[in-house]
Amino acid sequence: MHELSIVASIVDTVTESVAAYEGARVLEVRLRVGALASVVVESLEFCWGIATEGTSLEGSKLVVKTLPVVMHCPTCGDVELEGVQSFRCPRCGELCGDLRQGRELEIESIEIDEMDKVEETA
Amino acid sequence: MTTRIVELRRGILKKNDELAAGLRDRYTAAGVLVLNLVSSPGTGKTAFLEWTLTELRKRGARVAALVGDLETDNDARRLAASGAPVRQINTHGICHLDAEMITRHLDGWELADLDYLFVENVGNLVCPSSYDLGEKIRVALLSVTEGEDKPLKYPTLFNSADAAVITKMDLAVPCGFDRWEALKNINEIRPGIRIFETSVKSGVGLEEWLGYLVEQRALRG
Numbered sequence: 248m249h250e251l252s253i254v255a256s257i258v259d260t261v262t263e264s265v266a267a268y269e270g271a272r273v274l275e276v277r278l279r280v281g282a283l284a285s286v287v288v289e290s291l292e293f294c295w296g297i298a299t300e301g302t303s304l305e306g307s308k309l310v311v312k313t314l315p316v317v318m319h320c321p322t323c324g325d326v327e328l329e330g331v332q333s334f335r336c337p338r339c340g341e342l343c344g345d346l347r348q349g350r351e352l353e354i355e356s357i358e359i360d361e362m363d364k365v366e367e368t369a
Numbered sequence: 370m371t372t373r374i375v376e377l378r379r380g381i382l383k384k385n386d387e388l389a390a391g392l393r394d395r396y397t398a399a400g401v402l403v404l405n406l407v408s409s410p411g412t413g414k415t416a417f418l419e420w421t422l423t424e425l426r427k428r429g430a431r432v433a434a435l436v437g438d439l440e441t442d443n444d445a446r447r448l449a450a451s452g453a454p455v456r457q458i459n460t461h462g463i464c465h466l467d468a469e470m471i472t473r474h475l476d477g478w479e480l481a482d483l484d485y486l487f488v489e490n491v492g493n494l495v496c497p498s499s500y501d502l503g504e505k506i507r508v509a510l511l512s513v514t515e516g517e518d519k520p521l522k523y524p525t526l527f528n529s530a531d532a533a534v535i536t537k538m539d540l541a542v543p544c545g546f547d548r549w550e551a552l553k554n555i556n557e558i559r560p561g562i563r564i565f566e567t568s569v570k571s572g573v574g575l576e577e578w579l580g581y582l583v584e585q586r587a588l589r590g
Contacts, residue, residue, distance in 0.1 A: 252463075253381055263459075265375075310457065331558075332521055334528070334557065334560055343560060344559065353377075353378060353423075354377045358375075
C-alpha cells in the first residue's frame with residue numbers, strides 16, 4: 248500500500264548519494280527486503296518507472312534480494328524459517344520469538360555510470 | 370563509460386527511523402509511556418481507547434491521545450469526551466502514521482506533564498507495521514468478528530507487536546469465535562506475547578489491561 252512512498256524515499260536517498268559523483272547516471276539499485284518488511288516487490292517495480300522519471304535514476308534497474316526470516320532458537324541456534332506463518336524452530340519445533348533477520352528494508356548498493364570527464368568536456 | 374558499485378547499506382525508512390529514535394529519547398526523558406494502537410478499521414480501537422482514557426483519568430493518571438484517520442475529526446471528538454487532551458491527525462489518503470506526523474502534532478504539548486500517551490493509528494494492518502513512531506509498546510488489536518486467523522493473514526504486524534488485545538469478547542459466542550484457535554494463532558506468530566481478551570461492553574479483561582499499563586509504566590515509563 249505504501250510502496251510509492253518507499254520508492255520515493257529510495258529515489259531521495261540514491262539522489263543524495265550520487266551527488267558526490269558529478270553527472271553520474273544510476274544503472275542499478277540493489278535492495279535487501281526481509282520477508283517481514285510488508286513490502287510487495289511487484290508494487291515497487293510498478294512504481295519505479297514513474298518515480299525515477301527526470302532523476303539520475305531514470306532508466307535504472309531495480310534488483311531486489313528477498314531475505315527469509317531467521318530466528319534464534321535457544322536449542323538449535325540461528326534457523327531460517329520457510330515462511331511467516333509460524334515462528335517455530337523447523338528443527339526442534341519450539342516456538343521462538345528472537346528475530347535475527349526478516350525486517351530489513353534497505354538499499355544495499357547502487358551501480359553508477361560515472362560520466363567520463365573527457366567525454367563531458369569534448 | 371566507467372561503471373562503479375557504491376555500497377550504501379542505508380535503511381530505506383532511515384529518515385523515519387531517525388525521527389522515531391528522537392521521539393523515543395524525548396519520551397524517555399519525559400517519563401511518559403507511549404503506546405501505538407494498530408488494527409483493521411472497525412476493530413473498536415476508539416471505543417477501547419475511550420474507555421482506557423476515561424478510566425486512567427478517574428484513577429488520577431495524566432493521559433493524552435493522538436488519533437490518525439484519513440479524514441474527519443470524529444474520533445478525536447469521541448476521545449475528547451474522556452476529558453483528556455486529544456489531537457486528530459488527518460493523513461488525507463496516507464495509509465499509516467509516520468514519525469514526522471507525530472512530531473508535528475506533539476508541538477506545544479509538555480510531555481513531562483503526561484504519564485501515558487496513546488497513538489491510535491490509521492485502521493490498517495499492513496503499512497503501520499513498517500513505521501516506527503518511537504512508541505515503547507505496540508499494541509495489535511483484533512475483534513472477535515474478524516476471524517481467528519487474522520494473525521496468520523497479517524503476520525508482519527502481529528509479529529512486531531508487544532501486546533495483543535482481542536476486542537468485542539461479548540460477541541464471541543454469537544460470532545462462533547474460537548478463542549483457543551485465536552490465542553494459538555497469535556502465539557504462533559508472536560511467541561510469548563501478552564494477550565488481553567476484552568470487551569468495553571461487558572467490562573471483561575479491562576482491569577487486567579489497566580494493570581498491564583500501570584506495570585509497564587513503572588517498568589519502562
